[in-house]
Amino acid sequence: MFARMKDVIKRYNGKRLALDHLDLEIKKGEVVGLLGPNGAGKTTAINAIVGLLDVDSGLVEVFGEQQNGSNRRVRSRIGLVTQEVTVYDTLSAYENLLFFGKLYGLKGERLKRRIEEVAVLIGLKDRLNEIPKKYSGGMKRRLNIGCALLHEPELIIMDEPTVGIDPQSRNYILEFVKQLARDTETAIIYTSHYIEEVQAISDRVYIIDEGHIIAKGTVPELIRKVQGDQHVAIDVKQPEEEALQTLRALPDVKEARLDKQTFRINLHAGADLLDKLIATLSPYTITNVQNEHASLEDVFLMLTGKTLRDSEVS
Amino acid sequence: MFRFYALRVLKDYLGHVIFIGLPLVLIYVNMEIQANAHPDADLGHIAFFMGIGFILMFQIFGAAYTTEGMEGDFFTSFKDRLRASPVHPVRFMVTNMFYSSLVSFLQLMLILAFIFVIYEPTVSNWGLAVLVIFLGVGFTQTLGAVVIILVKKANKAQAVITLYAIGGSILAGHIIGLPDNAVINFLKDYASPISWQRISIEYFVDGDYAMGMLGIGLLLGAWAIILMVLLRMSRRVIA
Numbered sequence: 001m002f003a004r005m006k007d008v009i010k011r012y013n014g015k016r017l018a019l020d021h022l023d024l025e026i027k028k029g030e031v032v033g034l035l036g037p038n039g040a041g042k043t044t045a046i047n048a049i050v051g052l053l054d055v056d057s058g059l060v061e062v063f064g065e066q067q068n069g070s071n072r073r074v075r076s077r078i079g080l081v082t083q084e085v086t087v088y089d090t091l092s093a094y095e096n097l098l099f100f101g102k103l104y105g106l107k108g109e110r111l112k113r114r115i116e117e118v119a120v121l122i123g124l125k126d127r128l129n130e131i132p133k134k135y136s137g138g139m140k141r142r143l144n145i146g147c148a149l150l151h152e153p154e155l156i157i158m159d160e161p162t163v164g165i166d167p168q169s170r171n172y173i174l175e176f177v178k179q180l181a182r183d184t185e186t187a188i189i190y191t192s193h194y195i196e197e198v199q200a201i202s203d204r205v206y207i208i209d210e211g212h213i214i215a216k217g218t219v220p221e222l223i224r225k226v227q228g229d230q231h232v233a234i235d236v237k238q239p240e241e242e243a244l245q246t247l248r249a250l251p252d253v254k255e256a257r258l259d260k261q262t263f264r265i266n267l268h269a270g271a272d273l274l275d276k277l278i279a280t281l282s283p284y285t286i287t288n289v290q291n292e293h294a295s296l297e298d299v300f301l302m303l304t305g306k307t308l309r310d311s312e313v314s
Numbered sequence: 315m316f317r318f319y320a321l322r323v324l325k326d327y328l329g330h331v332i333f334i335g336l337p338l339v340l341i342y343v344n345m346e347i348q349a350n351a352h353p354d355a356d357l358g359h360i361a362f363f364m365g366i367g368f369i370l371m372f373q374i375f376g377a378a379y380t381t382e383g384m385e386g387d388f389f390t391s392f393k394d395r396l397r398a399s400p401v402h403p404v405r406f407m408v409t410n411m412f413y414s415s416l417v418s419f420l421q422l423m424l425i426l427a428f429i430f431v432i433y434e435p436t437v438s439n440w441g442l443a444v445l446v447i448f449l450g451v452g453f454t455q456t457l458g459a460v461v462i463i464l465v466k467k468a469n470k471a472q473a474v475i476t477l478y479a480i481g482g483s484i485l486a487g488h489i490i491g492l493p494d495n496a497v498i499n500f501l502k503d504y505a506s507p508i509s510w511q512r513i514s515i516e517y518f519v520d521g522d523y524a525m526g527m528l529g530i531g532l533l534l535g536a537w538a539i540i541l542m543v544l545l546r547m548s549r550r551v552i553a
Contacts, residue, residue: 050398072400080398084391090325091318099318103399147395 001061002026002155002187003049008058010044010211018044019055020211026155029185031177033202035195035300041211042191043083046157049189050080062155076104079153083160085144087132093119093143094128097150104151114150121180122146123172138169145173149180156180157189162197170197177201199296207303214303220271222299229254230267231292232277236284239263246280261287319413323379333376333421337368338428345433358435365429366443366515367488369422370508373450374479376418377458378472383410384459385468388552403552404545407459415455422447439526442518446530450511453537460540463547482508507533 003026010019019041026032034042047053048060051067051074060067062074087096097115101107106114119125122142132140145161158177162170178201181188192198198205199219207215207222215222239258247256247263252271257264263281267273274291323329341364348360387396387406397403426444429435437443457478462471483489485505492498503513514529 047394050394052394052397072402075398076400078398080395082391082395086390086392086395088318088322088386091321095318095321100399102318103396103401105400 002028002063003189004059004061005045005048006059006061008045008048008055008060010041010048010053010055017211019048019058021058022208022212024206024213026187026189028154028187029181030203031181031188031190031201033198033205034189034191034208035198035205035296036191036208037193037304040208042208043159044211045208046080046159046189046191049155050078050157051075076151077154079148079151079156081145081148081156081158081161083163085132085140087140087143087147089131089133092129092131093124093135093146096132096143096147097128100147101150106151111150114152118146118149121149121176136166136169138165138172141165141169141173142176145176152184153186155187155189159191160193161190162192162194174201195296195300205296207300209304215299219296220268222296224268225299225302230271231290232265232267232274233288233290234263234265234277234281234286235261235288236263236281236286237261239284243281243284247277250276250280316409316413319383319409320416322383323413323417326379329379330421333372333418334424337365337372337425341365341368341425341429342432358433359437361429361433362435362437362440362519363516365425366512367483367486369425369447370450370486370511371479371483371488372425373418373422373447374454374475374482374508376414376421376451377454377461377475378468379414379418380411380455380458381462381471381475382468383414384462385466385471389462389466393552404548407548407552411455411459414458415451418455419448419451422451437519438521439518442526443515446511446514446518446526446533449530449533449537450507453507453533453540456537456540456544460544460547463544463551478506479508482506485509486512488512504532507536510536 005022005024008019008022009017011017022041022045024045034045036042044053048055049062049067051069051071054069063077065071065074067074088099091099094115097118098111101111101114119128122145124139124142124146127139132143135143141161145158148156162173174197177188177190180186190198190201202219204216204218205222206213215225239261241258243263244256244258247253247265250273252268252273253265254268255266265277274289278286278289341361344364345357345361348355349357384407386392387410388403396406423444458471458475461474462468465471465474480489482505485501486509487502492502503509510529510532514526514533517526517529
């Protein structure tokens, strides 16, 4: 277990309850999504794990050590990607990476090599000598992430890393996070307001509201809580019965039948199988696809009685 | 890390223009006026003490390096990123103050060098004057750190520092002529660290080492007190 919070309570100024008996766990190599509205306690939970604040009671353990505001040992094994872009505008991207690398004890050849590797990872290899002021919002965000990766942390905490950037940069970052978790077995805690982001990258999701976890599990597990089967209807020209056998052999397919020109397929709730279904039916001319399934947004709505966007506005 | 803090201060080009260029222009213009008004006066001597007046004033404005650096590090979203690193936050503060002091001191030395090159003053013990300026820079940057921790905004801190710079300079007799009486003369010599530096330099130049050391002693005493205040505050606010 890389990080664990057990029955954690944190009050600000002795009054406002920010964490209310919070339980959370993250294992090696998994991406954990932390989903919740503003003020739900996401950042407080993260700060407790990093050691930026002391909790009032409960256990916060990181890499087997009790974490608190004065334990600096484990910090060199954690990378924090802050919600706001925290790079120095007057220094070049290279100098920023150099600075943050040195903060974590990197030097000499290792530091140079890591800067080169990270620059490739974040797609800024050819623009390292420019100052971030000249960068787009997405590039700044990528540099912000890069600064947290230099020391090869075993646990990376990303606090809303895609706020305020264009969809292209957002997709780049999401793909990058997925690749990072896959290739390096780094554990990642990813907080976001954007449900679709959390749904896309998380192995497990914690939904947090008013300081405590109201639901946890994989995305399909959470979706199963609010929905029965998922139904897909695919219309094709000149369908053949034999395609049904292939469809039925796919994992998560509970039932498939042909209704005139429409294949009707029942899937387990939360299954992400649309690509495979379409590929299976690709020998035919597909004229229409209908996919009726619940999303994490529905889960959130059911559990909290509000959408994330509503809670942002309020 | 150290290189970064040096770079950050060195790359403040506007700061260099203000803290070096402005006093040089002011000294030059004032000296032109003095030269026309008193053609037979010892212009070198006048230039030296006028320069010291400007140096002591701009030394205080130089606290902006510490206040702005610390605002960026501890009173913006950077705070969490820096505190999340294995480096103790007080080290960021000390490093920032060290390079701010160094750059501010070098700027002031450029002003002094300008005076020596252009007006060729013949003053003795000017090396001790440099020592006093060096200690004054350390005191001022420490004061800047205390003020920014108290007010948390660099512009507010700078307003406080400016008030102190102008008030202290007026009391030290650097900006306007003050009446000649016992009370005013006492205030002129002992009212603030600016005065302590001025009397210290004047006594050293006159060869009165004991009185010169009095000014340094007062400055060091005040510096020690605000350093203790700073350490106490920094443990509570930024660590």
